[in-house]
């Protein structure tokens with residue numbers, strides 16, 4: 001109904017619907033003694049009897065209460081103020097053998113009997129297998145840290161290592177070369193491939209030996225995964241690459257991104273390098289060349305196309321292939337440039353006029 005207003009009158013404010021308050025729990029409840037109503041209450045929890053007692057008047061407010069506090073009795077031998085509440089060890093590690101639920105005799109207070117028991121157990125119970133596994137895992141972890149690789153790579157490498165050790169097929173290999181092979185394979189399986197040379201520089205195992213170990217490992221893994229169902233999970237819930245169908249060779253376009261970034265090229269240029277590498281794989285322009293030399297040629301070409309040229313020497317230093325290899329691969333790539341440089345690549349700002357003549 002419209003309001004009729006006289007001049008100068010202020011219209012009545014529209015009646016507002018009352019805002020319904022949301023329900024919430026009242027957290028300000030206090031437990032008071034109903035007799036003395038003392039605030040703050042002076043209550044005492046008697047753990048021995050399970051009673052809640054008002055200390056002022058002695059009224060029992062609650063009986064048989066459940067003790068919610070943590071219980072940390074010390075179980076160490078000398079109970080005199082030496083607080084040692086630990087009675088549990090680590091959880092089982094799927095990467096080690098056994099459930100690791102064995103009992104260890106501690107050194108205790110250093111008394112004669114303790115010492116002897118401790119020593120006797122150490123002598124009898126030397127878990128040599130786990131010790132060497134742990135050492136290898138430590139080494140793998142250190143290598144992966146050195147390369148700032150994600151932990152999934154280290155996990156994969158550790159798993160491959162454990163499987164290989166268990167198979168006893170690699171007895172003749174030194175631990176170092178086995179680790180190097182596992183590392184190489186793990187990088188590839190996690191789509192962060194590293195070249196043999198890079199693995200060699202990290203682990204100081206010869207390229208030839210890494211290659212051999214890797215071939216054996218790969219053959220073993222493929223055989224193994226054919227036998228068992230395809231999914232495998234490890235502790236921590238990480239699903240390691242489900243099925244391994246063998247890695248043909250590293251894809252040059254996978255390599256381009258990393259090497260471009262190592263060469264300080266911008267993302268546009270590395271995208272062009274990747275696009276050229278993809279196109280090259282599709283047309284088979286450099287078929288038969290190693291992925292490293294193909295990638296180096298793509299990067300060299302992309303740099304010139306995008307006006308960010310890198311010299312052969314600069315690329316050589318990063319990718320570590322020889323001068324001649326890069327030049328030769330580039331010559332082949334240059335001869336195919338009409339096929340490689342698609343409209344899409346040109347639209348990204350690539351200028352074929354900037355390409356140097358191969359020499």
Ligand SMILES: [Zn+2]
Pocket residue numbers: 033034035036037054055056057058059
């Ligand atoms: Zn009271």
